[in-house]
Amino acid sequence: METVLEVRGARHDYGATKALDGVDLDVGAGECVALLGPNGAGKTTLVNQIVGLLPHHGESVRVGGGDPRIAATRRQLGVVQQSLGFPTTLKVSELVTGAAVRAGKPRSAAGPVMAELDLTDLAGRRAVKLSGGQKQRLQLAMALVGDPRLLVLDEPTAGLDVPARKRFWQILAERRERGVGVLLTTHLIEESSAVADRVVVLDRGRVVAQGTPDELVARLPDRTVIARTGLALEQLQALPGVVSLRTDGDHVHLGTRTPEALLRVLLVQDPGLTGLRVEGAGLEEAVAGLIERGAA
Amino acid sequence: MTRQVFGVEVADELRGIVREPAALFFSVVMPVAFFALFVSLFGKFSAGGLSAGTQMIATFGAFGVISVVLMNPGLGVAADRERGWLRAKQVSSVPIGVTLAAKVVAALPYAAGVLVAMTATAALTGALNAPALALLRLGVVLVIGSLPFALVSLAIGFQVKAGAGAAILNAIMIPTSVVSGLWMPLDIMPPFFRDIAAFLPNHHLSELARAQLNGGPVLTHVLVLLAFAGVAAVAAGVSYRHARS
Ligand SMILES: Nc1ncnc2c1ncn2[C@@H]1O[C@H](COP(=O)(O)OP(=O)(O)OP(=O)(O)O)[C@@H](O)[C@H]1O
Ligand SMILES: [Mg+2]
Numbered sequence: 001m002e003t004v005l006e007v008r009g010a011r012h013d014y015g016a017t018k019a020l021d022g023v024d025l026d027v028g029a030g031e032c033v034a035l036l037g038p039n040g041a042g043k044t045t046l047v048n049q050i051v052g053l054l055p056h057h058g059e060s061v062r063v064g065g066g067d068p069r070i071a072a073t074r075r076q077l078g079v080v081q082q083s084l085g086f087p088t089t090l091k092v093s094e095l096v097t098g099a100a101v102r103a104g105k106p107r108s109a110a111g112p113v114m115a116e117l118d119l120t121d122l123a124g125r126r127a128v129k130l131s132g133g134q135k136q137r138l139q140l141a142m143a144l145v146g147d148p149r150l151l152v153l154d155e156p157t158a159g160l161d162v163p164a165r166k167r168f169w170q171i172l173a174e175r176r177e178r179g180v181g182v183l184l185t186t187h188l189i190e191e192s193s194a195v196a197d198r199v200v201v202l203d204r205g206r207v208v209a210q211g212t213p214d215e216l217v218a219r220l221p222d223r224t225v226i227a228r229t230g231l232a233l234e235q236l237q238a239l240p241g242v243v244s245l246r247t248d249g250d251h252v253h254l255g256t257r258t259p260e261a262l263l264r265v266l267l268v269q270d271p272g273l274t275g276l277r278v279e280g281a282g283l284e285e286a287v288a289g290l291i292e293r294g295a296a
Numbered sequence: 297m298t299r300q301v302f303g304v305e306v307a308d309e310l311r312g313i314v315r316e317p318a319a320l321f322f323s324v325v326m327p328v329a330f331f332a333l334f335v336s337l338f339g340k341f342s343a344g345g346l347s348a349g350t351q352m353i354a355t356f357g358a359f360g361v362i363s364v365v366l367m368n369p370g371l372g373v374a375a376d377r378e379r380g381w382l383r384a385k386q387v388s389s390v391p392i393g394v395t396l397a398a399k400v401v402a403a404l405p406y407a408a409g410v411l412v413a414m415t416a417t418a419a420l421t422g423a424l425n426a427p428a429l430a431l432l433r434l435g436v437v438l439v440i441g442s443l444p445f446a447l448v449s450l451a452i453g454f455q456v457k458a459g460a461g462a463a464i465l466n467a468i469m470i471p472t473s474v475v476s477g478l479w480m481p482l483d484i485m486p487p488f489f490r491d492i493a494a495f496l497p498n499h500h501l502s503e504l505a506r507a508q509l510n511g512g513p514v515l516t517h518v519l520v521l522l523a524f525a526g527v528a529a530v531a532a533g534v535s536y537r538h539a540r541s
Contacts, residue, residue, distance in 0.1 A: 051387040075389040085379030089312040101304045102390045146389075 001028035004076070004150045004181035005050065006062040012045050012054060012205075019045040021205035025183075027150065032172065032182040034192030034213075037202035043185040044082055046202070047154045050183070051079045064149055075103060078143030082154040082185075086127035086135070093123035096141050103146025110145055116171060117141045132159035140168070144175070151175065153184040157191060169195050193217060219243065221255030225262055228252075228275040239265055251275060301390055305398030312372065313402060323367040324406055327360035328413045330479070335414075339423030346509055349423025353414050354434060354509060358502035359478040360410035361442040366465050368406070369399040370449030374458040377539065392536070400446040407442055411435045426509050434508040441501045441521055447528035454532075454539035472498050497524040 005027040012020040019042045027033045035043050048054040049061050052068035059067070066073030086095065096110040096119070114120050117137045122130065127138060136159055143151060151172075157165050172182055172195060186192055192199045193213035201209040201216070209216060221243045228250050229236070236252060237245055241262045244255030256262045259278050267273060313320050331352060339349030373396070376382040385395045415431060418424040426434075448468075452461055473479065475492050476499035482490050493499035497520060504517035 053383060053386055071389050071391040073389075074387060077387065077389075079384075079387045081380070081383055081387070083380055084384055085381050087308070087312060087376065087379065087381050089315040090308060094308070094311070098304045098308060099388070101300050102388045104389070142384075 001031065002179075003027070004029050004064055005183060006065075007046070007050065008060050010046060010049055010056060010060045012042075012049065012056075014045075018205045020049070023202065023205070023207055025200055025207070027181040027183050029149070029179045029181050030176045031198065032176055032184070032196045034196035034199045035183060035185040035202055036187070036189060036192050036199050037185075038187070040204075041202040042205040043202055044154055045205075047082075047152055047183075047185060050152055051077060051081075075146070076149040078146055078148030078151045080136070080139045080143050080151075080153040080156045082158075084135075084139060086138075088126065088128045090127055091123070092119055092125055092127055092130070092138055095127055095138065096145055099142035100145045103148075105146060109147075113141045113145045116144070118167070133161060133164050136160055137164065137168075140171070144171070148180065150181045150183070153182065155185055155187075157186070157188075189213075189217065189220070221257055222280065223256055223259040224279045225254040225256060225259055225266070226251050226275070226277040226279065227254075227266070227273050229266070229270045229273050231266075231270050235269065239269075298394070302394055302398060305390070305395055306402050309372070309399050309402030310405075313368070313406070319371060320364065320368060320403075320406055323363040324360075324410055324413075327356060327363050327410055328417070331356040331360070331414045332417050334479075335418055335423050336421050339418060339421050344510060347423050347425045349418045349421065350426045350509060351506060353411070353418060353424075353426075353431070354438075354505035355478045355481075355502045357411050357414055357434070357438050358441075358476075358498060358505055359473045360414060361407040361438045362445050362469060362473065362478075362498060362501070364407040364410060365400070365403050365442040365446045366449045366469050367462065368403040368449070369396065369446050370451075370453030370465060371458045371461050372399050373450055373453035374456060374461045377454070378457055396450055399450075400443065403446065404439055404442075407439050408435065411438060430509050434505045437505050437508055438501065441504060444497065444521060444525035444528045447525070447532040451528065451531040451535040454535040472496050475499075476502060478502055497521055500524075 003026055005025070007023055007025040010020050010023040023042070023046055025033070025046070035046065037043050045054065049056045050063065050068060052074055055069065061068060063073055064076040066076070068074055068077065093110065093114065096114055097107050100107060100109040114123060117140060119137060119141055122134060127135065130138060136156060140156060143153075157168060160168060176182060184195070196213055199210060199213050199216050200207055209219070229252060233245065236242065236254060239254070239262055241256045241258035242254050243257065246253040254262065334356065335349045335352055339347060339352065341348040343351065373382065376385070386392060415424065449465065452464055456464060475489050476496045477485065477489070477493060478498055482493060500517040500520040503512070504514055504521065506512065507514045507517070
């Protein structure tokens with residue numbers, strides 16, 4: 001499979017914050033890779049290096065073999081950015097047509113893409129007057145109209161309703177059949193399982209896990225047992241079914257896929273246990289667990 | 297290809313100016329209104345064979361083009377940056393220089409419009425006495441000579457918000473223009489104004505324009521403006537590289 005995106009040892013510091021701390025990532029032609037991670041994991045920072053907004057070091061980021069800091073390389077990119085604002089003076093059709101021309105396509109390329117994204121009826125509206133989901137669709141239309149080899153989408157489905165989301169996945173699937181590579185960021189593990197061939201989990205600037213969605217889901221805890229306990233961390237780690245472990249003040253958070261079995265043993269080992277709670281594990285929890293185990 | 301891209305960029309900018317004219321309104325109307333006031337008061341006095349009204353097209357005209365070109369591209373960039381729209385331009389395959397050049401070019405018709413309005417006002421008040429060709433040369437000199445000011449505008453636009461930018465740019469433009477003799481002739485101003493004016497590009501632009509009417513020397517003015525353009529280009533480049541996002 002031809003590689004359309006190659007990231008090797010990407011780093012970025014914002015002052016003392018290591019937003020990216022040696023990230024490797026590949027996207028092949030026709031492949032969809034989901035970049036998953038909690039708030040502040042470094043997803044947008046990585047995306048910004050890939051689309052040429054932030055400097056990268058040496059040759060750590062290659063799009064279609066080229067440096068995205070060079071304008072001509074970006075001809076191969078279609079981008080949906082997080083929190084993009086549109087100019088107050090331009091209409092939907094003008095923005096899509098403009099994106100076509102800027103990408104070296106004829107103005108007539110705009111019509112079909114607008115139709116594909118259900119924007120035809122909104123063509124004469126000012127972009128700033130659109131709803132959040134409509135704006136997302138507009139950004140996607142502007143990204144697609146240039147026939148990119150790589151789509152880089154930062155939380156593209158944020159604000160989309162269920163039908164729009166389905167439509168969006170359909171459109172991605174069509175493009176992938178034509179060999180377009182896709183990198184998308186998301187908080188939603190369900191979303192990445194639905195669309196991605198491969199999921200890369202980022203946390204605190206590092207890749208902490210990757211694999212197919214199924215492989216990943218099988219490894220992630222789906223329940224968190226929270227309690228105040230006198231047991232040592234090593235003892236907790238050794239309990240049956242504990243796949244993640246995190247402390248939060250005087251509470252421990254144990255991630256597991258088998259909470260009943262875990263609780264049985266836990267209550268025997270520590271009869272003085274207090275403050276017991278069992279919750280669904282969010283992504284934050286799941287990812288935190290993967291780090292403690294050093295899984296990567 | 298590049299021409300089409302540039303065309304789209306300029307068209308977008310012109311739409312912006314036409315659909316939301318408020319920003320440009322003051323930078324066009326204020327100089328023309330001042331000009332109308334001064335020319336109706338003093339336009340018919342004559343100095344060195346030229347009516348004061350004709351010479352004011354060089355001085356107020358310089359103020360007018362500087363006012364348009366100093367405000368427009370920079371505040372546009374600042375607004376785009378605040379909205380996050382500049383990022384969309386930056387990730388496109390259009391080099392950022394093309395986008396910025398389009399912002400500058402889109403302001404030029406308005407700069408030319410200011411000059412036409414002033415010339416018409418002078419003619420209407422009967423204060424115009426220069427050959428058409430000289431006036432045309434004057435207009436070309438002013439419009440081209442205003443370009444380095446656009447670079448200053450961009451340099452500021454990359455650093456501050458649009459609101460602050462307007463205040464800062466006015467705070468630069470008005471005092472330097474007054475000291476340069478763009479509002480009132482330096483002859484009637486305190487002598488030290490002239491010493492300061494010698495260092496101000498505003499002054500050299502208006503003198504270069506005036507030379508088109510009275511055939512005065514141009515070399516010093518051209519050199520100063522070129523040097524100013526170089527400094528402004530570097531400032532704009534550095535400012536872009538350290539732009540606030
Ligand atoms: N412009 C900036 N200046 C300083 N620190 C920043 C800046 N942008 C991001 N950071 C920090 O870098 C880290 C990574 O941020 P980033 O925006 O890449 O995260 P993210 O994974 O996209 O998060 P989210 O899911 O909230 O979008 C965070 O700690 C963030 O606070
Ligand atoms: Mg983000």
